Amino acid sequence: MPLNFAHRGSLTEAPENTLPAFHKAIEHGARAIELDIQLSKDNHLVVAHDHKFARFNKKFDGLINDYTLEEIRQIDVGSAFGNEYAGTTLPTLDEVLDICPPELFLNIEIKNIPVIYDGIERRLLNTLNAHNRLENVIISSFDHVALKKVQDMHPGIDLGMLFYYRMLEPWIYAANSGLNIRSLHPNHVYVDQTFVQESKQQGYEVYPFTVNDTKRYDELLQYGVDGVFSNEPVIFKK
Numbered sequence: 006m007p008l009n010f011a012h013r014g015s016l017t018e019a020p021e022n023t024l025p026a027f028h029k030a031i032e033h034g035a036r037a038i039e040l041d042i043q044l045s046k047d048n049h050l051v052v053a054h055d056h057k058f059a060r061f062n063k064k065f066d067g068l069i070n071d072y073t074l075e076e077i078r079q080i081d082v083g084s085a086f087g088n089e090y091a092g093t094t095l096p097t098l099d100e101v102l103d104i105c106p107p108e109l110f111l112n113i114e115i116k117n118i119p120v121i122y123d124g125i126e127r128r129l130l131n132t133l134n135a136h137n138r139l140e141n142v143i144i145s146s147f148d149h150v151a152l153k154k155v156q157d158m159h160p161g162i163d164l165g166m167l168f169y170y171r172m173l174e175p176w177i178y179a180a181n182s183g184l185n186i187r188s189l190h191p192n193h194v195y196v197d198q199t200f201v202q203e204s205k206q207q208g209y210e211v212y213p214f215t216v217n218d219t220k221r222y223d224e225l226l227q228y229g230v231d232g233v234f235s236n237e238p239v240i241f242k243k
C-alpha cells in the first residue's frame with residue numbers, strides 16, 4: 006500500500022498548513038501528512054510554506070522571520086481562503102504535533118530558501134524529541150546542507166532529499182552525499198521509469214510531489230514509486 010502524503014494538510018478544504026487543514030486530513034484517514042517549517046523572529050518553529058505573508062494577508066508585507074510568535078498569532082491567514090476560516094493563524098510545530106496521532110506518518114520539510122534559518126535544525130530535533138516523534142517521520146529539504154546538520158545532530162533520523170529541477174543522476178548524487186538518505190522527493194514532472202528504477206537500485210524510496218490527478222498517480226504507481234504528495238488526497242481512494 007503506497008505511503009501518500011496530504012500536502013500541507015487538506016489544502017483544498019482549509020487554509021494550507023493550518024490546524025483545520027491537518028484536522029481535515031486526519032478526519033479523512035490520511036496515512037501521512039506533509040508540512041513546512043520556518044522560524045519566527047524570536048526563533049519559534051512556525052508551520053508555513055511561503056516565507057512571506059502576502060498570499061494570505063496583504064496587510065502584512067514582511068517575512069515570517071520579521072515577526073515574533075506573539076505577532077504571528079495576531080495575523081489572520083484564514084480569511085483569504087474563506088470567511089469560515091477568518092481568524093485562523095499559522096500554527097507552531099508544537100501545536101501541529103499535539104494533534105497528530107502517533108500512527109500518522111509525518112514529513113517535515115525545512116524551508117531554508119530564500120531565508121536561511123540559523124539553528125532551525127536543532128530546534129526541530131528538540132521539538133520532535135519533546136513529542137517523542139523522532140520516528141515515523143521523514144525530515145526533508147531542498148537545502149541539503151540543512152539535512153547534513155540534522156544528520157550530524159541525530160544520525161538515526163530518516164532524511165528525504167528534495168529536488169525541484171531535473172538533475173543528472175540524483176540517485177548517484179544522494180549516494181555520494183554522505184547522508185543517510187531514506188527517500189528521494191523529486192518534482193513529479195520528470196519522474197519516469199528509469200528515475201524510479203535507478204533510485205530503487207541505490208536503495209531509495211521515491212515520493213514525487215505534487216501529484217493531483219488520477220492518471221498521473223496511476224502512471225507513477227506503475228513505475229514503482231512508494232507514494233506521492235498530493236493536494237487532492239481523494240485520488241488515493243480511486
Ligand code: G3P
Nearest residue numbers: 039041054114190214234
Ligand atoms: O515536500 C514536497 C513539497 O512540499 C515540496 O515543495 O514548495 O510544496 O514545499 P513545496
Ligand code: MG
Nearest residue numbers: 039040041114
Ligand atoms: Mg513542502
